[in-house]
Amino acid sequence: MSARPPASPPARGPRLLLLSLLLLGTVPGPHPGSAFYLPGLAPVNFCTEEKKSDECKAEIELFVNRLDSVESVLPYEYTAFDFCQASEGKRPSENLGQVLFGERIEPSPYKFTFNKMETCKLVCTKTYHTEKAEDKQKLDFLKKSMLLNYQHHWIVDNMPVTWCYDVEDGQRFCNPGFPIGCYITDKGHAKDACVISSEFHERDTFYIFNHVDIKIHYHVVETGSMGARLVAAKLEPKSFKHTHIDKPDCSGPPMDISNKASGEIKIAYTYSISFEEQKNIRWASRWDYILESMPHTHIQWFSIMNSLVIVLFLSGMVAMIMLRTLHKDIARYNQMDSTEDAQEEFGWKLVHGDIFRPPRKGMLLSVFLGSGTQILIMTFVTLFFACLGFLSPANRGALMTCAVVLWVLLGTPAGYVAARFYKSFGGEKWKTNVLLTSFLCPGIVFADFFIMNLILWGEGSSAAIPFGTLVAILALWFCISVPLTFIGAYFGFKKNAIEHPVRTNQIPRQIPEQSFYTKPLPGIIMGGILPFGCIFIQLFFILNSIWSHQMYYMFGFLFLVFIILVITCSEATILLCYFHLCAEDYHWQWRSFLTSGFTAVYFLIYAIHYFFSKLQITGTASTILYFGYTMIMVLIFFLFTGTIGFFACFWFVTKIYSVVKVD
Template structure:
C-alpha cells in the first residue's frame, strides 16, 4: 500500500510559514518540503503497490518548440489522467500525464508489450504521423519520464570515462545519406544503414529502492530510476522476445510499417542512497559541473577584488575632496571648480521625469521579487524537485508587490515636481507589464500555430490577466495613493532658478562613453552564471546552484552601486549635473551586454534551426533584457541618489 509517512506535499507559497509551525512536531521534514512516498508489499493479497510512471513533454536542443507526449503517436494510457499543474509548470510548458507503462513495486518484468503502432502506406493520416515521428528523431527530441516525482535518467559513459546521467532520453536517431550517425546513433554499431531512422521502441528500466526500517515503521522508498533505450525489430508483435535487429524506419515511406513498443523493469535494493539525497547522482554527474564550480569561484574572487578596488578609490578620493573643501574659507570655495560648484543645479528635476519614475517603480518591484525568490530558492524551497515552484513564486510575488511599485513611482514623481498623478499611476501599472505581456502573447501565438505544448492555454492567459488587473493594478493604486499623500523628498540644497552652463566635457566624461563603460563591470560578475542559466533554459539542463546564484546577485547589486556612484562622482567633478538619467542608464546598460551575450550564445552554443524557434528565442530574450534593464538601472539610480544626497547634506552647502 502507498503510505504517506510525513506531511503531504505543500503549496510552495505557504510552505515556508507552515514549516515553521510543524518543524518541531515532524521529526523528518525534508527540504524542499516534499514528503517521501513509502512503498510496501500487500502480503494479504500477494501483490505489491503500483509504481506510477508519468510522461512529460518532449523537447530538443535543436528546437525551442516542445511537444506533448501524445503528439508523436506513442502508446497512450487507456485511463489517462493528468495531475494538477501549478502556474509555473503551465508557463514553462510542462504537460505531465500518466503512461501506459505499468508495473508494481518489487515485481520484475521482462519484455512486456505496451502496444503496436501500424502505419498504412495508403493513409495520409498515417503518413503525417510517421513524418512527425521522423522529424522528432531528426531533431533529437527527448523523452522525460517521472517516477515518484523523480526523473528517470539515462546514464552513459562519455569519452573521458565520466558517468553522465541525463534526465531525458532520445526517441530515436538518424543515420544520414552519407552514412554518418547523428546523436544517439553513435552508441550502436548496428545503426549503419544510410538515410535511415532508428526508433527506440524498447526500454530497460531499473529502479533502485532503500529498504527502510520495518522496526520503526518506515517502508521502502525509491531512490533512483534509470533506463537503457534500445531499438528492436520484434519478429513476433504479439509475443515479443526483445531480441533481434534494430527497428529501422526508411526515410522513404514505401511499404506498410509496424512498430511495437515494449519494456522491461527490474528493482534493485540500494541502502547506500538516502531518500533526502536521491537527486545527488543526477546533479553531480551533469556536464560542466566541475567547470562550473571552478569558474564561479574564480569569478567571485575577481569581482570581489574589483569591487574592493572601486570602493577604495572612491572613498580615498572623496575623503580628500571633503577634507580640502572643509579647510577653505567661503571665498576660496567659490573659486574652486568641481562637484561643489554645481550644488545649485544638482537637484534640478530631470527631463522625462514621468518615465524615469515609472521605470524606478517597476524596478523596485522586480528587485524585491528577485531578492525574495532567490532567497527562498537558496533555502531549498524552490528546488528542481518542486516542479514549477520557482516561476510560480516569482509571478505571485510580482503580483503582490504592486504597492511598493506605486509608492516609489509616485513619491519620486512628486519629488520631480510632477502633477499628472493619474498618468503616473497608470503608466506604472501598465507600461512595463504591458510590454512584457504583448511580447509574451505574440510568442504564444507562434506556439499555438506550431501546436507546441509550451503554448499557454487561453484559460491561463485569462487567469494571468485577472491577477494583473484584479490584484497588481489595485495594489499599485494603493501604493501611489500613499506616495502622493506624502511630500516629495526634500533636497539638502536649494536649486537655482537659472541653470548653470555645463563646461566642455572630455571624451570620458561625456554621457555615452560613461554609460557604455559603466555596464562592463557588473556584466563581468554575472556572465559565467549567465552561461549556465541560459543552458538551463535553452539546452534543458538542470539548474540547482541557487546558493551561488544568490551570492552573485548580491555581488551584482554591490558592483552596480559602486560603479555607478564612481562614474557619477566623476561627472559631478566635471561640473555636469545631469546625473538622474545617467545614473539609471549607466548600470542599466548591463542589459545591453546581456543581449549581446545572448546573441553570441545563440550562434556559438546552440543548434537551434527554424524561423519559429529563432523568433521565439529572441522574443523571450527581449523580455529578459527589459526586466534586467529596469532592475539594474534602479539599483544604480538609488545608489547615486543616496550618494548625492549624502555628500551635499554632509557639506551643508547653502
C-alpha cells in the same frame, strides 16, 4: 560502448548546498520526523502486492512529461505523438509555473508493481499504412522528431527517469531524458544517439527506440514496517524489430524505418523492468547521482572568485574616493570663509545648486524606478526561498509560480517608489504616473509574451499557454497588481516631497565642454562592462537550463552572484557619478540609471553570441521565439540593474552634499 552524448551535460549544483539544505531541515532526512517535508515532496512508501496498505503502495505509476529538443524551442505534449496512450488515469494537477513553462505531465500506459520483475512486456502496437494520408502524417511527424533529436521525459515517484551512459574521460553522465530515436544520413553519418551501437548502419534510415530496460533502485526503510522508498529510476533505450509482435522476445535487428519504406509498418512498444536494493543511498540524497554526473562545479567557483576580485577592486576605488578625495574636498570646502576662497571652488562643489534639478523625462524615469523596484524585491525573495530548498527542481514549476505571485503582490512598493520620485521631480500628473507604472512595462512584457504564444499555438506546441491561463494572468494583473499599485501611489503622493540637502538655483548652470571620457555615452558603455563581467559565466548556465532543457540546481551560487551584481552595479555607478560631478556635469539621474542598466545590452549581445555559437536551433519559428523571449529577459534585466544604479547614486549624491556647508 562509450558514446558521445546527444545533448551537452547540464550544469551541476554543489553537494554542499544539498548538505546545508538537509541541516536546515528543508530536505527530508533519512528517518521519519528528522526534518519537516515540503508540500507535495514527502516520501512515498512502496511494498509488495501482498503487504500493501493505506500507508504502503504496491503500484508504481510512471508519468510522461513533454518532449523537447536542443535543436528546437518548440516542446510537444506526449499525446501529440502516436505513442502508446494510457487507457485511464488521472492527470496530475499543474501549478501556474508548470503551465507557463509548458510542462504537460500525463499518465502513461506503463504500470509496474513493486519488486515484480517483467521481461519484454508488450505495451501496444502501432500500425502505419504509407498510402493513408493520416498514417503518413503521423509517421512523418515521428521522423521529423527523431531528426531533431526530441527527448522523452518520464517521471517515477517525482524523480526523473534517467539514461546513464559513458562519456569522454571515463565519466558517466546521467541524462534526465532519452531520445525517441536517431537517424543515419544518406552518407552513412550516425546522428545523435545512433553512435551507441554499430547495428545502426543503414543509410537514410531512422531507428526508433521502441523498447526500454528500466531498473528501479530502492532503499528499505529501517524503522517500522513501512516498506521501501525509491531512490533512483534508470533506463536504457533499445530498438528491436520484434519477429513475433504478439509474443515479443526482445531480440533480433533494430527497428528501422527507411525514408523509402512503403506499405505497412508495424512498431511494437515493449519494456522490461527490474528492481535492485540500495543500502547506501537514502531517500534524502536520491538526486545526488544525477548531480554528481555534472562536472562544472570548478567553473562555478572560478566565476565566484572572478566576481569577488572585481568587487574588491571597485570597493577599493570607492573607498579611496570616499575616504581620501571626498574627505579632503569636504574639509577644504568647509574651511572656506572668505570670498576669495569661495571663488576658488572647483569640481563637484560648484554644481551644488543644480545637483537636484529635476531630470528630463522625469515621468518615464519614475515609472522605470517603480517597475525596477518591483523586480528587484521579487528577485531577492525568490532566490532566497530557492536557496532554502523550497523551489528545488523536485517541486516542479515552483520557481516561476513564486516569481509571478510575488510580482503581483509587490505592486504597492512599485506605485510608492514611482509616485515618491515623480513628486520629488516636481511632477503633478499623478494619474498618468500611476497608470504608466501599472501598465507600461508589464504591458510591453505581456504583448511580447502574447505574440510568442500565438506562434507556439500556431505550431501546436505544448508550450502554448491555454486561453484560460491567459485570462487568469490578466485577472491577477488587473484585479490585484493594479489596485495595489494605486494604493502604493496614493501613499507616495500623500507624503511630502523628498527633502534635498541643498537648494536648487532658478537658473541652470552651464555645463562646460566635456572630454571624451566624461561624455554621457562612453561613460554609460563603460559602466556596464564590470557588472556583466561578474555574471557572464553564471549566465551561461542559466541560458543552458532554459534553451538546452537542462536541470538548474545552483541557487546557492546564483544568490551569491546576485548579491555581487548588486554591489558591483552600485559601486561602478557611484565611481562614474563622482567623475562626472567633478567634471561639473550635474545630469546624474538618467546617467546613473543607464550606466548600470547598460549591462542588459551586454546581456543581449551575449545571448546573440550564445544562439549562434552554442545552440543548434533550426527553423524560423524557433529563432523568433528565442529572440522574443530574450527581449523579455533583457527588458527585465535593464529595469533591475538600472534601478540598483539609480538608488546607489541617489544615496551617494545625498550623502556628499548633506555634509557640505553651502552659503
